[in-house]
Amino acid sequence: MANTFFKFKQFTVHQELCAMKVCTDACIQGAFTARYLVDNQITVPAILDLGAGTGLLSLMLAQRTLAAITAVELDAGAAQQATENFAASPWANRLTLTREDIRKLDGEVKYDFIITNPPFYESALKSGHAQKDQAMHATNLSYKELLAAIGRQLAPLGSVSVLLPYAVFETFRELAAAAGYHLQEVLYVRQSVNHGFFRTIGIFSAKKVNPIIQELSIYDDSNVYTSAFAALLQPYYLYL
Template identity: 70%
Template sequence: MANTFFQFKQFTVHQEHCAMKVCTDACIQGAFTAQYLRGATGVHTILDIGAGTGLLSLMLAQAHPAAITAIELDAGAALQSRENFAASPWADRLSLLEADVRALQPTALYDFVITNPPFYESALKSGHAQKDQAMHATNLDYAALLQAIAAHLKPGGSFSVLLPYQEFLLFRELAERAGFHACRLLQVKQSVRHGYFRTVGIFSRELQTTVEEELDIRDAHNNYTAAFTALLQPYYLKL
């Protein structure tokens, strides 16, 4: 059975009410995006689409002083996020909306958007409704996600997305058609022996040269690599 909580250095993520638990690739997205934001200017507000446990919002809150609004459709996950936010050191600038982002009217635009969306648009589903909603694009496909991002993002803003490597190729094509261009990419491998299995992409409406990096989680001896350790050291207890 999965742990009911995940302890980080500065916060705890309880996850018993969430179909999707804390995972390494989401932690990589949070840490990589936090690094990007530390070098960005003019980011005062962040929107987290599909908050789940609230992990990404909490990771960004640890690293950046922006006010963060998270949106979550599932009632159990929304409750979990709200509780995790309230127990964190940054409760005063973390808020949760239980809503469908497609139906949410953009009363305010955000400087930055982060999302770890449902991965698979056409793969076989598990038969577990809550997990299928979290893992598969049953409610929010890639085109609808891009529409939601465009509706809530300021004209000069940017966004971060995590997807499996192959699915990311499709998403990038759709993003280009929607006027978003990849400015930073992180290609992730489970180890030096594996091929790419996840991509973290940061997009903006500004056409620019794409900076692409590679990250191996484990080395040939199955130990965390120096690059992975450096990236996650601010968060993981044992690094």
């Protein structure tokens, strides 16, 4: 049986109420996004986490920034779990959970930065597990609806971090460009140096630039973490 929690250096993520557990690619997104903000000296007073799940991404950004973070989650179990994970963290005073359908957010409050690990697959075989399907597939949320929600909530000069499968990223990129959001920086992720890309993390904003392109392999050919992966996750993983 899988652990019901995942312990990081500065916080613990309990996950027994969540269909989608802590996974390496989400950890990479959190670490990559936090590094992007820190390295570029981007100070944002408030961050929005769309589809918070366990609250992992919010917690990772809270560790590396001083922002107030609002996380939005529709699923009741995940919303409860994230709320409890936030309360137990060192940054409880900066973390807020709202249980809501992101399509119903009114856009009254604008955020300078949004992070989202959205439902992955718009057309794929589903597991038959309704809660997991909602978390993994665009069962109730299309990419166009996600971009519309981002458009309502993101400040004009703001940026958004998105994690998607490599196979569908270019489709999302085209939809984002049509909505006025252009790729600033991208990370293509491999399971190992012997595999093809399987995940992509993109940072988008309204600014048109030639994007910075990076690649990351999690494991080397000896099935050991690569130095690049270890350096990226070192602020978070216990044994790095």
